[in-house]
Amino acid sequence: MRVTVLYFAGLREALGVSRESCELPPEVATPQQVRAWLRERGGAWATALAEGRNVRAAVDQVMASVDAPLRDGAELAFFPPVTGG
Amino acid sequence: MASVVRVQIEDFDVGAELAALRLGKPEVGAIASFIGIVRDLNVVAGDAGSQVGSLTLEHYPGMTERSLEAICADASSRWSLIDLLLIHRHGTLRPTDQIVLVAASSAHRGNAFDACSFVMDYLKTQAPFWKKETTDRGERWVEARDSDDVAAARWKTEA
Numbered sequence: 001m002r003v004t005v006l007y008f009a010g011l012r013e014a015l016g017v018s019r020e021s022c023e024l025p026p027e028v029a030t031p032q033q034v035r036a037w038l039r040e041r042g043g044a045w046a047t048a049l050a051e052g053r054n055v056r057a058a059v060d061q062v063m064a065s066v067d068a069p070l071r072d073g074a075e076l077a078f079f080p081p082v083t084g085g
Numbered sequence: 086m087a088s089v090v091r092v093q094i095e096d097f098d099v100g101a102e103l104a105a106l107r108l109g110k111p112e113v114g115a116i117a118s119f120i121g122i123v124r125d126l127n128v129v130a131g132d133a134g135s136q137v138g139s140l141t142l143e144h145y146p147g148m149t150e151r152s153l154e155a156i157c158a159d160a161s162s163r164w165s166l167i168d169l170l171l172i173h174r175h176g177t178l179r180p181t182d183q184i185v186l187v188a189a190s191s192a193h194r195g196n197a198f199d200a201c202s203f204v205m206d207y208l209k210t211q212a213p214f215w216k217k218e219t220t221d222r223g224e225r226w227v228e229a230r231d232s233d234d235v236a237a238a239r240w241k242t243e244a
Contacts, residue, residue: 009143009215010226054229061148063211077145077213081229084142084173084214085121085185085205 001072005034008079011055014048024070031057031076032066054081088157088169092149094176097186106168106190113167117197118188119205125180127218127227135220142175142184145213149173156207160189163203164196171204173214203240209233 002023012018028037035057039049049055057064058077070076091097099120107113126134157169167190174184185208189200216227 006145008145008213009217058145058148058213061145061151063152077148079145079213080215080226082210082213083216083227083229084144084212085209 001029001070001074003034003070003072003074003076005038006075006077008077010080011048011078014044016044029070030067031059031064031070031078034070034076035066035078049078055079056081086161086166086168088154088161088166089171090150090153090157091172092144092146092153093172093174096174096183097172099183099186102170102172102186103188106170106188110167110190112192113190114192115194115197116188116190117194117201118186119201120183121185121205123178123180123182123184127220135218135222137180137218137220139177139179139219140182140184141177141217141219143215143217144173144175148213149175152212153208156204156211159207160200160204164189164191164200166191166196166200169200169204171208173208173212175214206233206236206240210237 002021005022006019007015007017028034035049039046055078059068060075103116103118106116123140125137127137153171157171160169170188172186178184187201187204189197191197210233218225218227
């Protein structure tokens with residue numbers, strides 16, 4: 001399945017990427033699994049997406065739990081806890 | 086009940102916005118509002134405070150509007166409101182600039198006060214905005230506060 005992955009704020013800066021299209025392996029089907037899969041890239045990816053880091057996810061522009069199912073063509077976003085208002 | 090959400094770079098005129106909420110609406114008995122403003126000093130843990138020169142708000146276009154509309158819809162289902170207005174700015178702001186306006190009109194004050202408070206508490210934890218400060222010691226992303234999660238959580242039991 002192919003998904004669009006977006007990164008925001010400090011995470012975007014740490015990774016140097018704001019948006020990419022990813023072809024996911026069959027066993028990668030939730031935000032948590034995508035995060036672990038991205039960590040395998042190493043370097044900034046391993047650091048910024050490390051398990052202890054507070055990273056939130058949204059699927060199709062709605063806050064999502066780490067085990068929410070992804071669909072082909074989904075828009076998945078990773079970002080730090082929000083600080084608006 | 087109408088709710089209006091605006092996400093914009095431009096400033097807003099609180100007086101004009103509040104006047105519009107009651108114009109031609111004799112059923113409005115109360116308007117409560119909240120205005121969030123950029124401060125010149127942000128104190129973080131282990132730091133006496135840095136002078137903030139500017140604040141840049143990044144957001145997630147699309148999700149921002151959806152999440153704010155969902156928060157307003159939630160507020161409208163919890164309290165009897167006549168109108169609900171939510172304006173949130175993005176881009177680069179300076180101390181004393183306005184960031185956010187929430188205004189609720191209702192027949193009586195209780196609903197309007199509670200709705201404003203709820204919208205702000207939920208916005209702080211659910212709306213995809215991120216603040217980056219430029220201070221006299223450089224740039225830094227503002228950290229989320231645990232107290233905001235606590236504030237949002239209280240509505241789960243109260244309403």
